[in-house]
Amino acid sequence: MIKRFNLLVICFTLFFAVFLPQEKSVAATGSVTIAESTVNIRSGPSLSYQLVKQVKKGEKFTIIKEQGDWIQIQLSGSKSGWVANWVVTKSANGSTITTSNKKSAAQANTNQLRVRSGPGTSFRIIGYLSKGQAVTVLDDNENWLKISASSVGEGWVAREYIDFKTTTSNSSKEEDKSISIGTGTVTDTLNMRKEPSATGTVIGKLAKGTSVSIYSKKNNWLEIKYRDQKAWVSADYVQMGNQSQPSNTNAGSIGTVTASNLSVRSSSSLNAEIIGSVSKGQKFTILDEVNNWVKIEFQPGKIGWAAGWYFNKDKESSSSLTKNSRITILHDGTNIRKDPSVQSNVLLRANEGESFPIKSLSNDWYEIILPNGTTGYIAGWIVSTNGTGPGIDKQGAEGHLKYKTIVIDPGHGGIDTGATGTGGTLEKELTLRTAQLLSDKLKAAGANVFLTRSSDSYLPLPSRVRMASVHQTDAFISLHYDSSIDRNIRGMTAYYYHSYQKKLAESVYYSTNAQTKLKSRGIRSGDYHVVRENKRQAVLMELGYISNSAEEMTLTSGQFQESVATGLYNGLAMYFKEK
Structure with missing residues (x-):
């Protein structure tokens, strides 16, 4: 009996030791x-x-x-x-x-580096850094770093213009200072590898259209700089130089600088060396134009390239730039006005999907040709464009997001992995990555942001919805990535359940879809718990199909993650602006 009792005690002890x-x-x-x-x-x-x-x-x-x-x-x-x-x-x-070990010493690798109030070009400039100026990196957001510097305090800068300080040997330091032998443009989604071989370890991906600096070539492989380290890519998918488009015929027109301080570079690429700067209001004769970069004589005898989307050009120049370009309406009932101002009379209202030729640019407005041959104006920040016409991002989204309470719900987590991509991508990891990027942008704009989960943890659906109620949220956005047994299906979809949620779904979806340019699968009513049981404004976003191998590579790229977070951010700002 005693023996049996002792055995029971041991069993109970083991049970509690293992399962509690x-x-x-x-x-x-x-x-x-x-x-x-x-x-x-x-x-x-x-x-x-x-x-x-x-x-x-x-x-x-x-x-x-x-x-x-x-x-x-x-x-x-x-x-x-x-x-x-x-x-x-x-x-x-x-x-x-600290709960995060992200703090590290670094320095700016270029002059006049813009420091912004948030992680994105839509945030206002709060100061500048000089080449070699020391900073402390506090956080990161895909393509952006949050830094602290004595001259500007805390702010965000583009990752590519920051070099991390290391304690490596002199030989490795010399290697970091190696000189680029040229530039190239990625022609398709491309793996970056540790070694110049198809069997080399993949350390990241580059999206189509990304500009890269090239440091050396070995057989059919190119050595490029990837963030703060070197990587190798196949030369078959990189177009050398700036040959993607022939020069534009804008030579001789006059352009006025619209940015407060604009860098001038040695060639038409963000990776090119900065050789000077120009200021807002200065006028220059445009000598040439390639891929929306303009060639100017910025000082007597000194010629360089500057970003063309920061120039207002005369009528002749605008017409040349926008030749064969069209705008596409993103929302039903969009106003087309008589003059380039929100106070101007409305000529007509257009619906989603309608397209109009662009005649010229006027600050942040497109002059478009209407079906009857007359012209009207439409705000550039509420439409998408194709052709050579530049997109227009309206500044000031922060004003519509400040003090708003937003709950971001990264789908799945913990034991619930969600969908698995053809290349092994886990939905639960990708949704959290997107949520953290969006959270940083919204917080920088002054919003009160809550994540239903900030780590790889499981959370029941009712608990996610409860957060919206507890915080009396102004918007609840649930992030997901889709999957299908049909590997050819791709695209983005938005879901709402209650009719009062439809306007939020429309604003967020149209903005995000236009920003990412994924195939549009539209806005639908969906019987999902997080929107069905939600008494607040809520939307569930399916941000692409990881079951489609090509789309999976796009969705996991840094460029896409930056774009999708920006699209979601702008969509929320648009919703609150129009509410």
Whole structure:
């Protein structure tokens, strides 16, 4: 009997040791400091637990213990609660331990590097960095880095213009300073490899149209710079030089600089060396034009290239630039006006899909030719373009997003991997990547942003919807990537359930689809839990098919992720602007 009893005790001990969650104890001397403006404290270690208190940025609390991504803290009196570790900084024995190890020393590798208020060209410029100026990298967002510099404080800069400082040997430092032997343009989605071989380890992908600097050639492989390291790509998919389009016949026209400070480069590529700069309001004779880059004499005897979309050209120049270009209407009921101003009289209203030839440009407006032969004007930031006409992005989206509360829901997570792409892409990882990019953009615009999950963790659907209710959110956006047994299907789709959600779905979908140029599968009513059970404005976005091998490569590229996050951001701004 005693033997049987002892056996039972051992069995129960083993059961609890194996199946009960193991909690990591932390010394009571440790503490956390709240890092976000407003943070929720919950009764348990999950977003699904009840909210017990809200605390403010800068408040400090003693750590009781940790479990997974959550920290139990001591509140007032005998009360305690749980806080997510990604919204606090931890300290122990007087030293701070950040939950992210992204901070690193770096420096600008070009003069007049624009520092922006958020991760994207639509954010306002808050200052400039000089070549060699030291910065601290605080965070990253695909193609953008959040930095801190003594001259401008905190801001965002394009990743390609920042070099990380390393402690490598002198020989490796010399290698980093190797000189580019030319430039090229990627002609198709392209793998980047560690070695110049088809069996080399893939370390990333380049999207079609990406410009690259070339450092050396070995057999049929090209060595390029990829972020802060070198990579190899097949020469079969890189067009050398700037031969993608013949020169434009805009020579002799006059262009006026519209950017406050515009870099002039040695050739028509963002990778080319900066050799000077020009200022807003300066006028120059355009000597040549290639791929929307203009060749100008920026100083007596000095000739260089500048981005043509930062020039206003005279009527003759505009007509030449926009020859054979058309705009396409993105929304039903879009206004076409008599003059290039939102105060001008409306001539007619156009519907989604209608297309009109572009006659000229007038600041941020297209002059278009109407079916009866007359002309009208349409705002450039609410249409898409094809041909050689440049797209127009209206500045100031921050004003429509500031103080808005937005919940971003990265689909799946944890044991729920979602779909798996033909190349092994996991939907749960891609949705989180997109959500974090979008979150950074929205936070930079002053929005109050909450993610249903910030790590690879499982969260039930009712808990995701509950976050929208708890935070009284102005918009709930659930991010997904699609899959089908038919590997040929591709494209983007948006879903809503309640009629009051349709306007949000339209704004977000049209903007994102126009920005990414994926095949349009339209806006549909869908019986999905996160929109059906949601009493707030909500939309579920299927952002492309990872079951289509070609589309999977596009969706996982850095260029696409930047574009899709920008499209979602602009769509939300458009929704709040028109609401």
